[in-house]
Amino acid sequence: MAAQVPRTAADIQPPLGTAPYDHAHHVKYQDGELVWAAQGGDIEQPQGRVKRDDIVAVLKAPEGTPGYLVYSLAEAPEGEQPFKLSVLLAPQLPEEPLAEFLLADMPAHFAVQASHLLHVIVSTRSGTGQATAFFDHVLRPLLAALGLEAHTEPDLPAMPGSYRVTATQSPHTVRDFARSLGVVGTSGATSLSGNGSNVPSAPTILLLSGDGGVIDLLNGVGGSSSSAAPPTVALLPLGTGNALFHSLHKPLYSAAEATGASGQSPLVLGLRTLLRGASAPLPTFRASFSPGSRLVAAPEGIKAAVVAEDGDGDAHASGDEHDHPPIDHLVGAIVASYGFHASLVWVSDTPAYRAHGAKRFGMAAAELLKEAHAYAATVAVRRPGSTEEELLLAPDSPKKPRAEFTYVLATLVSSLERAFTISPASRPLDGQLRLVHFGAADGERTMDVMRAAYRGGEHVGMCWTTQTQSDGGKDVEDGVGYDAVDEVRVTVHEPDPRWRKVCIDGTIVELEDGGWMAVARSAEQRLRVLVDPSVL
Numbered sequence: 001m002a003a004q005v006p007r008t009a010a011d012i013q014p015p016l017g018t019a020p021y022d023h024a025h026h027v028k029y030q031d032g033e034l035v036w037a038a039q040g041g042d043i044e045q046p047q048g049r050v051k052r053d054d055i056v057a058v059l060k061a062p063e064g065t066p067g068y069l070v071y072s073l074a075e076a077p078e079g080e081q082p083f084k085l086s087v088l089l090a091p092q093l094p095e096e097p098l099a100e101f102l103l104a105d106m107p108a109h110f111a112v113q114a115s116h117l118l119h120v121i122v123s124t125r126s127g128t129g130q131a132t133a134f135f136d137h138v139l140r141p142l143l144a145a146l147g148l149e150a151h152t153e154p155d156l157p158a159m160p161g162s163y164r165v166t167a168t169q170s171p172h173t174v175r176d177f178a179r180s181l182g183v184v185g186t187s188g189a190t191s192l193s194g195n196g197s198n199v200p201s202a203p204t205i206l207l208l209s210g211d212g213g214v215i216d217l218l219n220g221v222g223g224s225s226s227s228a229a230p231p232t233v234a235l236l237p238l239g240t241g242n243a244l245f246h247s248l249h250k251p252l253y254s255a256a257e258a259t260g261a262s263g264q265s266p267l268v269l270g271l272r273t274l275l276r277g278a279s280a281p282l283p284t285f286r287a288s289f290s291p292g293s294r295l296v297a298a299p300e301g302i303k304a305a306v307v308a309e310d311g312d313g314d315a316h317a318s319g320d321e322h323d324h325p326p327i328d329h330l331v332g333a334i335v336a337s338y339g340f341h342a343s344l345v346w347v348s349d350t351p352a353y354r355a356h357g358a359k360r361f362g363m364a365a366a367e368l369l370k371e372a373h374a375y376a377a378t379v380a381v382r383r384p385g386s387t388e389e390e391l392l393l394a395p396d397s398p399k400k401p402r403a404e405f406t407y408v409l410a411t412l413v414s415s416l417e418r419a420f421t422i423s424p425a426s427r428p429l430d431g432q433l434r435l436v437h438f439g440a441a442d443g444e445r446t447m448d449v450m451r452a453a454y455r456g457g458e459h460v461g462m463c464w465t466t467q468t469q470s471d472g473g474k475d476v477e478d479g480v481g482y483d484a485v486d487e488v489r490v491t492v493h494e495p496d497p498r499w500r501k502v503c504i505d506g507t508i509v510e511l512e513d514g515g516w517m518a519v520a521r522s523a524e525q526r527l528r529v530l531v532d533p534s535v536l
């Protein structure tokens, strides 16, 4: 049975970091807002408003206090205090928004017992570095309101009502954390809770980061050699692209946009999913690399986890960020790319670019497109259900393989940023790899394609006329290819290592000249992820 939300008056003292509660006497819901007035006030001249879009949850007030507590999040990204969790105590609430947001029971994934630990990871350098502020001013007080308190002792046994916080200290912290989950006695992960309850039997991890945190967890928890049940991850999007989060929540953005609420905050959605979400297996792929492939750092020497192979076939860390350790595979959940996308991720991951948040991609893209490099490669695909590999062909011949590409990107998700819909056919958790590709194109054409992707995926089906290299420069039809695939193999033919980078969920690997990357859906279950029940 799920644990109850706190019911004592002490549990609803204003949690640390929040302003004192506002006390409403009259409340009404109009035009997508709760409006309220205090005792003696006039509801027609409200004292305060809470936008529906900002509501995170409604809790019942404790016994002896009639009414409800409405938790809402306000964000001011450029301000001194970027996040503010507000609480309104109201004697009653209208059916809307009560029915939608009332949290009657503690989510099962918050129940802490010997068989199930709750972790919070704060990735301090993700995005523009706001994960710590989000934890301090939003998540910690919200969890406190649910009767959950933080501790930072790695060796404490599971204590009901507590969770363990890990703040990243280096690019290795998340991967090291993930590896520790496989160690009996640290994770508390058992195959079954065995107590007849619906408490999960593996830990729940609240991840305050971008996509990098996910790939570090995926490659740290180990594969089939690990006996632990897969942990469940709750994503709180505090990175730059947050591709996995935005893709899993895309139907919710679309639903909100249909009602005119285009500004729906991802962090509010993330908190709602955290409180009311359901756990589902996270589809993953395995990217294998030819011998001689190496992990590489960003151009200025700063890059995330350094992961290398151990004898068990699980990815793990070695060396520091200046090493280029050999690598033979990575597990990903988002994207495996070669060409413009991989180069862009590689060159934009410097401290100077990172300071610009999501704008860093546009800035780095402008530089890269001045060169408009044509990436020499061959690309083979295996289509769904087929056992045969087939080469992607040149536009002027039904037999000749295409020899130059600008873009080769295999993905399991729809969106690489909230508004960048690279694979419009992808649905949350559908587990289908899709390949977006086009041949050598100049900078302007590539920008056109990228702009169309920002218009909801309009790049799919784009066509243009191009000139062949041979046959005296004949005009032929070309365009963006978009295919469901079970496997993709990219073989690079580039003497300059600069153009031999591939990107796996943000991690960069350099192939050798003539080397290859093969990407295929993986049947392994390494992680589960919390999603809004509507996407299941």
Ligand SMILES: Nc1ncnc2c1ncn2[C@@H]1O[C@H](COP(=O)(O)OP(=O)(O)OP(=O)(O)O)[C@@H](O)[C@H]1O
Pocket (backbone or CB within 6 Å): 123, 124, 125, 126, 127, 128, 168, 169, 170, 171, 172, 209, 210, 211, 212, 213, 238, 239, 240, 241, 242, 243, 303, 304, 305, 506
């Ligand atoms: N304290 C730290 N010191 C050094 N590196 C860190 C630290 N904390 C986090 N990192 C690294 O910073 C990177 C942050 O990546 P993450 O993907 O979370 O954010 P992002 O790149 O801004 O977002 P996205 O991948 O969604 O675009 C990770 O590679 C992580 O290992």
